[in-house]
Amino acid sequence: xxxxxxxxxxxxxxxxxxxxxxxxxxxxxxxxxxxxxxxxxxxxxxxxxxxxxxxxxxxxxxxxxxxxxxxxxxxxxxxxxxxxxxxxxxxxxxxxxxxxxxxxxxxxxxxxxxxxxxxxxxxxxxxxxxxxxxxxxxxxxxxxxxxxxxxxxxxxxxxxxxxxxxxxxxxxxxxxxxxxxxxxxxxxxxxxxxxxxxxxxxxx
Numbered sequence: 114x115x116x117x118x119x120x121x122x123x124x125x126x127x128x129x130x131x132x133x134x135x136x137x138x139x140x141x142x143x144x145x146x147x148x149x150x151x152x153x154x155x156x157x158x159x160x161x162x163x164x165x166x167x168x169x170x171x172x173x174x175x176x177x178x179x180x181x182x183x184x185x186x187x188x189x190x191x192x193x194x195x196x197x198x199x200x201x202x203x204x205x206x207x208x209x210x211x212x213x214x215x216x217x218x219x220x221x222x223x224x225x226x227x228x229x230x231x232x233x234x235x236x237x238x239x240x241x242x243x244x245x246x247x248x249x250x251x252x253x254x255x256x257x258x259x260x261x262x263x264x265x266x267x268x269x270x271x272x273x274x275x276x277x278x279x280x281x282x283x284x285x286x287x288x289x290x291x292x293x294x295x296x297x298x299x300x301x302x303x304x305x306x307x308x309x310x311x312x313x314x315x316x317x
Contacts, residue, residue: 133236133296154298209259274305
């Protein structure tokens with residue numbers, strides 16, 4: 114399930130559980146991603162409207178930030194090393210930019226007792242279809258509220274329930290005109306075994 118949203122500024126939009134949405138965000142506008150009930154991950158992609166081959170890059174962002182834990186004042190870079198988004202406010206402080214969006218393969222390979230689901234990858238692809246974004250072009254998303262601690266000695270990581278509580282949010286400012294795709298994550302491990310909505314608001 115997905116929605117292509119004609120987002121009205123200053124209006125809170127709802128993404129139902131295990132679904133996604135896509136919308137435009139203009140340079141200078143802010144996007145607030147809200148966890149209304151707590152404990153729910155939202156996968157976020159940003160794509161340059163001027164050339165949709167330019168999109169969010171985990172590798173370049175983490176390289177330039179020199180940390181895997183991104184929060185207020187960090188910038189999210191594109192595959193061309195341009196700033197797409199800046200985090201301007203964050204009430205949680207723990208998000209993930211390492212793990213790829215969950216997909217049909219995730220459910221097939223990682224979950225023995227879960228019914229098949231196209232996951233966030235499928236929801237992102239469906240939401241971005243009006244802009245002609247190919248499925249294989251979808252990169253690692255910025256996983257708002259996802260809690261992936263990494264052991265400093267071994268490098269092993271765990272996917273634990275989000276630290277976000279009801280009403281927590283992360284706010285971004287767009288550095289250029291963007292297409293945004295956003296999901297309410299579908300993976301049980303990422304969300305503590307339950308699925309809840311994600312809210313968002315565009316302002317400016």
